[in-house]
Amino acid sequence: xxTATKQIIIFLLLLVAFAALLSxxxxxKEPEKADIKTLVAQIMEGQAKSVTIDGxxxxxxxxxxxxxxxxxxxxxxxxxxxxNYGVPPEKLQSVxxxxxxxxxxxxxxxxxxxxxxxxxxxxxxxxxxxxQVQGANIRALSFGQSGAREYPKNSKDRITFKDVxxxxxxKDELLEVVEFLKNxxxxxxxxxxxxxxxxxxxxxxxxxxLLARAVAGEAKVPFFSISGSEFVxxxxxxxxxxxxxxxxxxxxxxxxxVFIDEIDAVGRQRGAGLGGSHDExxxxxxxxxxxxxxxxxxxxxxxxxxxxxPDVLDPALLRPGRFDRRVVLDLPDIxxxxxxxxxxxxxxxxxxxxxxxxxxxxxxxxxxxxLANIVNEAAILAARRNKKQxxxxxxxxxxxxxxxxxxxxxxILSEEEKMLTAYHEGGHALVAHELPYADPVHKISIISxxxxxxxxxxxxSEDRHLRSRxxxxxxxxxxxxxxxxxxxxxxxxTTGASNDLKNATRxxxxxxxxxxxxxxxxxxTFGEREEMIFLGREITEQRDYSEATSEAIDEEVSRIIxxxxxxxxxxxxxxxxxxxxxxxxxxxxxxIEREEFESLMGHAHAPRPRLVxxxxxxx
Numbered sequence: 001x002x003t004a005t006k007q008i009i010i011f012l013l014l015l016v017a018f019a020a021l022l023s024x025x026x027x028x029k030e031p032e033k034a035d036i037k038t039l040v041a042q043i044m045e046g047q048a049k050s051v052t053i054d055g056x057x058x059x060x061x062x063x064x065x066x067x068x069x070x071x072x073x074x075x076x077x078x079x080x081x082x083x084n085y086g087v088p089p090e091k092l093q094s095v096x097x098x099x100x101x102x103x104x105x106x107x108x109x110x111x112x113x114x115x116x117x118x119x120x121x122x123x124x125x126x127x128x129x130x131x132q133v134q135g136a137n138i139r140a141l142s143f144g145q146s147g148a149r150e151y152p153k154n155s156k157d158r159i160t161f162k163d164v165x166x167x168x169x170x171k172d173e174l175l176e177v178v179e180f181l182k183n184x185x186x187x188x189x190x191x192x193x194x195x196x197x198x199x200x201x202x203x204x205x206x207x208x209x210l211l212a213r214a215v216a217g218e219a220k221v222p223f224f225s226i227s228g229s230e231f232v233x234x235x236x237x238x239x240x241x242x243x244x245x246x247x248x249x250x251x252x253x254x255x256x257x258v259f260i261d262e263i264d265a266v267g268r269q270r271g272a273g274l275g276g277s278h279d280e281x282x283x284x285x286x287x288x289x290x291x292x293x294x295x296x297x298x299x300x301x302x303x304x305x306x307x308x309x310p311d312v313l314d315p316a317l318l319r320p321g322r323f324d325r326r327v328v329l330d331l332p333d334i335x336x337x338x339x340x341x342x343x344x345x346x347x348x349x350x351x352x353x354x355x356x357x358x359x360x361x362x363x364x365x366x367x368x369x370x371l372a373n374i375v376n377e378a379a380i381l382a383a384r385r386n387k388k389q390x391x392x393x394x395x396x397x398x399x400x401x402x403x404x405x406x407x408x409x410x411x412i413l414s415e416e417e418k419m420l421t422a423y424h425e426g427g428h429a430l431v432a433h434e435l436p437y438a439d440p441v442h443k444i445s446i447i448s449x450x451x452x453x454x455x456x457x458x459x460x461s462e463d464r465h466l467r468s469r470x471x472x473x474x475x476x477x478x479x480x481x482x483x484x485x486x487x488x489x490x491x492x493x494t495t496g497a498s499n500d501l502k503n504a505t506r507x508x509x510x511x512x513x514x515x516x517x518x519x520x521x522x523x524x525t526f527g528e529r530e531e532m533i534f535l536g537r538e539i540t541e542q543r544d545y546s547e548a549t550s551e552a553i554d555e556e557v558s559r560i561i562x563x564x565x566x567x568x569x570x571x572x573x574x575x576x577x578x579x580x581x582x583x584x585x586x587x588x589x590x591x592i593e594r595e596e597f598e599s600l601m602g603h604a605h606a607p608r609p610r611l612v613x614x615x616x617x618x619x
Contacts, residue, residue, distance in 0.1 A: 031059060031067040036081065039070045043087055043095055050096040149225045150249075158217040164210055165343050166336030166368070170327045174198065174215050177302055181219035181255045184300060195325040196292055197303040199263075199318070201310045202329030205369030208306035211329070212259045215304065222256040224249065228265035228305075231284045239266070239284030247291045247301070255300030263305040269314045285314060292322045331367055333463045334360050340368050344375040351391040359395050362442060364460055366402075374398045400443075400457070405450030413446070413453065418587055420486065421446045421454040424496055426582035427485025427572060428456040428478060429592075433601055434571050437474040440605040444582070444592045453496060461607070468611070469517040472507055476564040477571075479504040484568040485579060504564065508557045518556050526553060578602075 039060055042048045052059040058070040082092060161171055180187055180194040187194060200208040209225075216223035226246060231239040250258050260266075270282050292303060305323060307313065317323055332340055337360035345356070363371065377398035382390045401407075413421060425444050432438040439458040446454040458478070483497040516523040526549070528542045543550070572579060581600055585592055598604045 031069040034060070034068040034070050036070055038068075040082065040087055043082070043092065046094060048095045053097070150222060150253075152222055158220075159210065159213045160217045161214050163217075163343065164207060164214045165339035166332040167207065167211065167329050170200075170211060170329055173325070173327050174211070178215055178219045181221050181257075181300065181302065184255070194302070196321060197305065197323035197325070199310070199313075199323040199326045200304065200306045200329060201326060202308065203331060203367060204308055205367030206329040206331060207368045208329055209259070209261055210368075212257065212304045212306065215302075216257045216259075219255070219257075222253045223259065224253075224256065225259045225261065227261045228263045228267065231266050232281050239280055240287035243284060243287040243291060250301050251299065256302075258301060258303045260303070260305040262307060263317075264307045264309040264312055267305075267307075267313050267317050269312060285317070289316055289322065331365060332371075334364070337363055337366065337371060340371045341375060344372045348375070348379055349389045351389040354390070354392055354395065358392070359399065362396070362399050362457075362459060364463060370402055374402050377401055400445075400449060400455075403457075404452060404455055408448040408450075411448040411453075413448070417453070418446060419583070420490065420494065421496065422583040422586035423485045423489045423579065424482035425454040425456050426579050426586060427481040427483075427568075428500075429481075429582060429597065430485075430575055430579050430601075431481035431568050431571050432456070432458050432478045433597075433605055434575065435474040435477060435567070436606050437468070437471045437608055438478050440594070441597055442594045444586060444597060446586050446590050452499075469511065472511045472515075472517065473560070473564060473567075476504045476507050476561065477567040479507065480561075480565050480568045481572070484565065484572050488569070488572055488576070489579070504561055505557065508560045508564075509553075511560065512553060512556055518560075520556050520559075521549075521552060 039048070039051075039058065042060070042062065047062050047064075048060055049063050050061045052061075060068045060070060062068070079092070164171070177194065177198060184194075200211060202208055213223060213225075224246065231242050246258065250256050266281055266284050267288070268281070268285075270285065303323070310318075310326070318326075334357075338356050341356040341359055359374070363374070366374075374395065375398075378390050378394040381394040381398060385394070387394075425446060429441045429444050432441050439460045441456060442459050443457040444454075445456075449455060479500045482500050483493060486493045486497065512518040512521060513526040516525055526545050528544055545553075578601060582592070582597070585596075585600060592600070
């Protein structure tokens with residue numbers, strides 16, 4: 001609720017209270033008015049019981065109990081007035097006469113009372129109008145201010161590199177910035193110029209903003225933070241004014257760090273929009289370029305920015321002298337994930353038997369934000385269960401919740417659907433376990449999560465950055481394992497395999513068109529793709545091949561999928577008894593962990609064959 005609205009409401013409430021107070025005064029019936037001659041007649045006839053003198057007013061009470069008010073001249077006394085009208089003194093003796101004392105203050109209030117309420121209404125109206133005008137002026141003056149949040153160098157919530165796990169290379173790269181802010185003379189004496197701008201690039205949740213704050217905390221300098229979208233408004237010139245205001249504030253607090261989050265909102269490449277040079281966003285970008293160029297190289301203002309779309313940034317923003325240093329933040333590996341989990345576990349009561357290494361092994365591809373969410377979900381689950389400590393019983397389900405969504409306890413499967421889902425997931429798990437290049441199975445479940453009726457979690461034994469052709473082929477066969485199991489056991493397939501078929505087709509197309517691993521079409525790519533580098537999404541694709549090649553690609557996709565389907569069929573037919581055992585266990589328990597699954601299979605997952613260099617027989 002706006003301040004002006006609150007003031008109006010308070011004023012109205014006070015006015016109502018004042019009116020209620022006035023209504024409590026003189027609640028009795030107002031006496032009738034009479035003239036002095038009537039009063040004289042009443043006294044002469046003995047009808048008057050008492051007379052109260054109240055300034056210019058006489059309050060008369062008759063023997064009947066009736067009350068009347070008589071007005072007299074202020075300069076005449078009551079007795080003189082009656083004497084002038086010929087009332088003998090003995091007649092007055094039967095009437096009780098009293099005088100009501102009046103102070104000067106009561107007379108004053110009695111005089112101004114009729115004018116008080118109108119005066120208050122007019123004064124309040126003028127006051128509110130002035131406040132609105134002043135507020136509009138203040139807002140107009142502050143419209144061009146940047147609104148950047150400043151974190152003082154001695155802030156209590158100061159973050160340092162100790163609070164940021166992993167990203168070792170990024171920390172090493174930024175240590176030079178920290179050293180310059182701490183001891184600039186060391187660099188200036190050697191003629192070195194510190195980079196004016198540092199661009200942090202990486203997938204969402206990898207800690208770009210956290211790392212920027214850690215640099216400021218490590219150097220113990222002020223930190224100004226603002227989002228790129230906060231610069232741009234519908235009014236022309238506001239963005240540029242906010243840029244000027246931000247850098248003016250920064251120059252007064254040197255040495256300091258200016259951090260622009262999601263800079264792609266304002267730093268996109270120019271020339272593509274219809275607005276041309278008059279576009280507000282382009283004016284804001286131009287002002288940023290001018291401010292960064294106008295810096296004294298040794299001024300002590302470091303500009304840091306974060307983005308997960310470096311491909312759309314304007315080249316002028318990335319040239320040397322502006323954001324000339326780029327730091328890439330990758331997803332954490334297993335050791336980094338373990339350290340990140342331990343950092344987020346600070347201040348939380350974890351049970352002694354909790355193994356963060358196990359959690360790190362089960363979360364490949366998770367970002368720092370995902371890991372923080374897992375710890376938080378585990379704490380919420382422990383509180384819901386009325387537990388005093390957080391254990392692995394809360395951490396492991398939290399991984400699945402973050403990965404797949406919450407359990408759908410209200411989604412109850414019929415006995416037929418439960419059996420079908422058990423065989424479907426068992427087919428995935430069986431094929432994955434028997435194929436050497438597939439990832440080991442960690443858990444199978446027929447409990448609904450998200451949009452899935454069941455799920456099979458497969459995780460690599462170690463962090464992997466490269467993928468071979470045989471790994472693609474085995475993963476395609478694993479995707480088809482559920483489809484084959486349904487067909488082999490029930491002689492029918494269901495819509496539950498639709499996502500598996502989409503995944504198998506996607507992997508096959510990537511193997512052929514992106515990675516050039518087709519034996520028939522050879523080592524070349526097909527189609528020029530524009531992708532969001534750190535978001536993993538394809539924006540557009542341009543065909544650079546003929547219709548005949550397109551038909552050949554379709555035929556190759558069908559051939560590879562048919563080959564993977566044959567592999568899955570052979571595996572399931574060979575181990576049909578094991579498939580029945582897995583399905584029956586799932587129907588009974590609903591969940592199977594890795595240890596129990598490998599016990600059912602009779603052996604652990606075979607380690608992936610290592611690549612061995614071929615011996616050169618010609619030498």
